[in-house]
Amino acid sequence: xxxxxxxxxxxxxxxxxxxxxxxxxxxxxxxxxxxxxxxxxxxxxxxxxxxxxxxxxxxxxxxxxxxxxxxxxxxxxxxxxxxxxxxxxxxxxxxxxxxxxxxxxxxxxxxxxxxxxxxxxxxxxxxxxxxxxxxxxxxxxxxxxxxxxxxxxxxxxxxxxxxxxxxxxxx
Amino acid sequence: xxxxxxxxxxxxxxxxxxxxxxxxxxxxxxxxxxxxxxxxxxxxxxxxxxxxxxxxxxxxxxxxxxxxxxxxxxxxxxxxxxxxxxxxxxxxxxxxxxxxxxxxxxxxxxxxxxxxxxxxxxxxxxxxxxxxxxxxxxxxxxxxxxxxxxxxxxxxxxxxxxxxxxxxxxxxxxxxxxxxxxxxxxxxxxxxxxxxxxxxxxxxxxxxxxxxxxxxxxxxxxxxxxxxxxxxxxxxxxxxxxxxxxxxxxxxxxxxxxxxxxxxxxxx
Numbered sequence: 256x257x258x259x260x261x262x263x264x265x266x267x268x269x270x271x272x273x274x275x276x277x278x279x280x281x282x283x284x285x286x287x288x289x290x291x292x293x294x295x296x297x298x299x300x301x302x303x304x305x306x307x308x309x310x311x312x313x314x315x316x317x318x319x320x321x322x323x324x325x326x327x328x329x330x331x332x333x334x335x336x337x338x339x340x341x342x343x344x345x346x347x348x349x350x351x352x353x354x355x356x357x358x359x360x361x362x363x364x365x366x367x368x369x370x371x372x373x374x375x376x377x378x379x380x381x382x383x384x385x386x387x388x389x390x391x392x393x394x395x396x397x398x399x400x401x402x403x404x405x406x407x408x409x410x411x412x413x414x415x416x417x418x419x420x421x422x423x424x425x426x
Numbered sequence: 427x428x429x430x431x432x433x434x435x436x437x438x439x440x441x442x443x444x445x446x447x448x449x450x451x452x453x454x455x456x457x458x459x460x461x462x463x464x465x466x467x468x469x470x471x472x473x474x475x476x477x478x479x480x481x482x483x484x485x486x487x488x489x490x491x492x493x494x495x496x497x498x499x500x501x502x503x504x505x506x507x508x509x510x511x512x513x514x515x516x517x518x519x520x521x522x523x524x525x526x527x528x529x530x531x532x533x534x535x536x537x538x539x540x541x542x543x544x545x546x547x548x549x550x551x552x553x554x555x556x557x558x559x560x561x562x563x564x565x566x567x568x569x570x571x572x573x574x575x576x577x578x579x580x581x582x583x584x585x586x587x588x589x590x591x592x593x594x595x596x597x598x599x600x601x602x603x604x605x606x607x608x609x610x611x612x613x614x615x616x617x618x619x620x621x622x623x624x625x626x627x628x629x630x631x632x633x634x635x636x637x638x639x640x641x642x643x644x645x646x647x648x649x650x651x652x653x654x655x656x657x658x659x660x661x662x663x664x665x666x667x668x669x670x671x672x673x674x675x676x677x678x679x680x681x682x683x684x685x686x687x688x689x690x691x692x693x694x
Contacts, residue, residue: 282448285527285538286455289463291656294530295602330444332529333536333564333572336437384533388579393601397532 269422273315274324276418277304281328295396298404301328302376303411305343306369309350310357311419321347335387342380346372365412370405377401438565445538446567452526453540460659518631520664521545523571528655535578535600537561539661542569550629552664558635558652559583559623560661571663576636576651577604584626585636588619596621596636596649603640606647615642621649631666 258266280300301324308316325340332339349372357368377397385392471478506512523539541547543566553560553573561581564574574581581598587606592613598604609615619639625632637651 282451283455285452285529286459287525287528287537287656287658288459289656289659291654292602294528294535294655297530299531327444327448330441331448331527331538332531333441333534334529335533336441338533380533390579390599392532392579393599394532396601400531 270315272418272422273304273308273312274320276415277301277308277316277320277324278327280304281324281331284328285331296399296403298400298407299373299377300404300407300411301339302343302346302373302404303369303408304415305346306350306372307412307415309347310354310365311415312423313351313354315423316347318344318347335384338380338383338387341383342376345379346376349375362409362412366405366408369408369412373401373404373408377404441572442565442567442570445565445570445572446542449526449538449540449567449570452538453524456524456526518664518666519546520662521547522660522662523547524660525658526570528658532600535575535598536564537573537575537658537661539571539573539663540569541663542567542571544568546665547571547663548665552630552634552666553661554634554664555653555658555661557654558637559630560653560658562629563663573661575655576653577602577655583630583636584624585621586624586632587615587621587639591624593624593626602655603648603650604637605645605649606639609647615639615647617641 280303284297284300305316305321305324309321321343322340325343326336328334328339328343329336353368353372357365377400381392381394381397521541523541525537526540527538529536529538537560547563547566549563549566551563553562559576561573561575561578563571565572575598576583576596577598577600579598579600581596581604583596585594585596585606586592587594587609590613592609592615594606594610595608596604597607606615606621617639621636621639623630623632623634623636635652637649637653639647640650641648
């Protein structure tokens with residue numbers, strides 16, 4: 256028996272939430288928090304979302320969605336268009352390749368792999384930005400940005416896991 | 427990315443449209459945050475009310491003296507101007523806008539404000555606060571505009587340094603300490619020297635305060651901007667009626683593409 260339209264719409268809406276949440280994080284990332292020095296070390300929240308959803312529900316975070324998220328990030332932050340799109344896609348690909356390795360591992364391992372992936376992503380974007388501008392960009396702030404992103408990861412990941420259980424119940 | 431380098435106009439338009447579309451959300455999101463940070467500030471102020479009060483009293487006495495001096499100079503200035511048949515520059519008009527987005531980090535240094543071409547903001551206009559220069563408008567949508575900060579990697583501003591008004595270029599590097607480049611040989615700059623816009627090149631009017639020199643060393647001459655970025659909530663976008671953003675030779679001793687907005691596209 257085919258489920259009714261309402262049920263199907265409900266399922267679709269639930270399946271769109273990982274993408275929607277990530278878009279929301281991109282926007283939320285830009286809100287001026289009026290904290291001294293924060294502008295230098297603002298964490299890259301969408302990166303966490305891309306990693307988390309690619310690992311846990313890769314069918315809900317396909318490559319084209321990742322690309323759109325990256326483009327939005329670039330358009331809104333004023334970074335050269337395409338840089339974050341490329342970096343997010345690399346994270347997406349790297350995570351997909353590590354899925355089998357990570358399956359069934361502890362949360363600490365999940366976090367550690369994120370730290371590695373994020374380090375790679377940050378380094379890549381730094382190289383891309385330097386190449387794009389043909390100038391050496393001061394990398395000091397980038398390290399703090401990386402540490403903050405990695406530090407915030409457990410909080411966001413915990414929230415996503417709860418979300419997954421409550422909203423995206425396994426079919 | 428390569429496309430972005432090849433077709434700047436298209437990419438800028440895309441960016442403006444996307445920013446426009448998200449502007450209302452950002453606007454709504456930034457309000458409660460601003461309110462919360464104001465409340466924190468108020469509590470903090472309450473704690474040092476007495477100290478603040480005595481400091482303000484001293485300030486007031488000092489400023490009253492300055493006011494007297496300023497009044498005298500103003501009348502003197504008027505008298506001299508009429509003596510010389512001085513032609514005043516064009517009158518500036520301004521728009522006050524709220525900062526709704528701050529993209530920090532290493533890769534871009536820009537702010538977005540909630541006013542755009544609908545209220546007359548155009549590319550190249552100067553953005554200031556009471557403290558000094560913030561930057562200039564780098565992209566405009568219908569209801570949002572992007573500000574290129576003085577600390578941005580792409581920002582190059584002709585400036586004058588110190589009491590002897592040494593010419594130099596202020597270059598951003600995406601950190602919060604922009605530095606001076608292209609100083610003439612044999613001049614000395616010391617910490618504490620004020621840096622103001624020079625007005626050369628016509629992108630900015632002259633004598634807008636930017637910051638003070640903090641350190642002079644092998645790593646270059648660093649500037650601490652007067653404008654505190656985390657305090658920016660409202661900024662003033664000023665139309666000085668400057669036509670200096672057209673194509674033309676870059677000034678400042680051959681610095682990298684000085685001001686011509688992205689290589690000579692004039693603002694319509």
